[in-house]
Amino acid sequence: MIPNFDKNKKTFFTQTLLHWHATHHRPLPWKGEKNPYLIWLSEIILQQTRVEQGLPYFEKFKEKYPTVTALAGAPEDEVMKMWEGLGYYSRARHMHAAAKFITHELGGIFPKTYDGIRALKGVGGYTAAAIASFAYNLPHAVVDGNVYRVLSRYFGMEEPVDTTAGKKLFARLAQALLDESQPGRYNQAIMDFGASQCTPAAPECGACPLRERCLAFEKGMVNSLPVKSKKRERKTRFFNYLVIRQAGSVFIKKRKEKDIWRNLYDFPLLETERLPEKREDLTGSEAWQQTFGETAWRLARISQPFKQELTHRKIMALFWEIEAGASFEPPQNAWLKVRQDGLSEFAFPRVIGLYFRQKFLPLEIF
């Protein structure tokens, strides 16, 4: 049973939303797109990314890989480099894997059913519903943060949106509200409404066409909905990057381990429990000893701390700029020695990009 739901309220909601959308939709390059590959590309890019930030990435991916087969045939490092700066790199890895699956297992034909789309790597219920409704007009309602917000406010629902029961309830309500004769248009309308009218911090209730029946507005609950049951605790990790220079080259490595930023490149890393307070905290450590052994090194500079916020983690990174002697050998085969002017060929996490930028010239980092 969905609270505060009746046929009149549904009809008013659905029709008002579609009417609003006729004059308020935001023209974006993927709007009205029927090619499932391009819709998928835009949806993956826009997961956890603002439209303004994602737009240039969509354009450059579309140009470089106009078909799913073209994306499948690209080297992984190239795809990661194209994705650089967008964050949440597992999206790029999964997208690339799914493109290969479509190309090699499905004969290059994008799946045409909700279940087929949902089975692709990296595609959740929201993305599958978006692709199915936009490309094939299939009746699947999208449910994301925008939809939770609009529905919880309009129907005055205080059920937490981050519990299993709450998610099921909102999914049922979203599906019940869907205009099955035009699911693509309806889905686009509710997404746009949440993104530009019923926004998280400053909803435009004064000019809202749903206001007369909006329970959150009536009860003065706009700012307390939607409800979340738990606040996320963000753990901080402390990274000490060793920027080891040797005769105009620098050592980097590919992140292979099952951890954040897999398949991106970074510098040799010593992770600590907290930021070192003095240089000896690190240079006197066993890990440092294992890295340099008896070879000569000179610590040229320690950077200021750089910060990167992730969904579940905060990263604090220091960059230890070190001149290594000619006899220095990397302790791990996986390290790559690259010319400093070749660093821009590799995809690095954002926190390293911040460090490069502070140096002004990424190609000459010393």
Ligand code: SF4
């Ligand atoms: S009245 Fe305010 S809270 Fe209610 S739907 Fe409109 S913008 Fe959202």
